[in-house]
Amino acid sequence: MKLEGLSAVVTGGASGLGAATARLLAANGVKVAIFDMNAEKGEAVAAEIGGVFCNVNVTSDESVDAGFAKARAAIGQERILINCAGTGNAAKTASRSKEDGSIKHFPLDAFDRIIQINLVGTFRCIAKSAAGMLTLDPMEGGERGAIVNTASVAAEDGQMGQAAYSASKGGVVGMTLPIARDLSSEGIRVNTILPGIFNTPLLQGAPQNVKDALGASVPFPKRLGDPNEYASLAVEMCRNSYFNGEDVRLDGAIRMAPR
Secondary structure (H helix, E strand, O other), X not given: OOOOXXXXXXXXXXXXXXXXXHHHHHHXXXXXXXXXXXXXXXXXXXXXXXXXXXXXXXXXXXXXXXXXXXXXXXXXXXXXXXXXXXXXXXXXXXXXXXOOOOEEEOOHHHHHHHHHHHHHHHHHHHHHHHHHHOOOOOOHHHOOEEEEEEOOOHHHHOOOOOHHHHHHHHHHHHHHHHHHHHHHHHOEEEEEEEEOOEOXXXXXXXXXXXXXXXXXXXXXXXXXXXXXXXXXXXXXXXXXXXXXXXXXXXXXXXXXXXX
């Protein structure tokens, strides 16, 4: 797929993996719309790359519809969708307090929130973007568009307390091939990246010794992943027309320990 002149939507594009990808797409001549709930950071990235910011909550049909309407009015129907919006939490499935012996379980509303953002939110954006792509004429080779999703290595080796997060990211992995098959006859490709431990805003507030220890746990290279490395793979998944239906770990060969 030749990227120059195309339009793209990047969810979670105000920071971290999404911002790096938005910048790299723009550097390749792509017009970019950023979906995010952080207006200050989103507007700043959009201004930097000459794109458009859309204040979008991926758990809301109305918000996502309004975001796509604003983006398409500004830069045209997207042929590229990069799904980076997501979050996490941590709680054991059930546990006993060391202080008083009381027993509690993972709050179900907290579990559902992660599923709604990471899994249902990703599918919501895929379905609505793909429907828009179907209105376009195919390009060279029959392509209409490309979609890249973000899962996590936790989809395959989740740690203690990650039941909700791992379930949500495992769902993203599990739906990648069926969606690629659903859309194959229309020339829309779908792939997913499973990042390992990356230096994103989630970790940037951690003490340096904690980040150093996390980096040292990676077989090679012994450091945290750089968001630009994620962006490089995401853009290649768009550019390379034979990349389809794949789930790819990007993790320095790490396999997460139980805790």
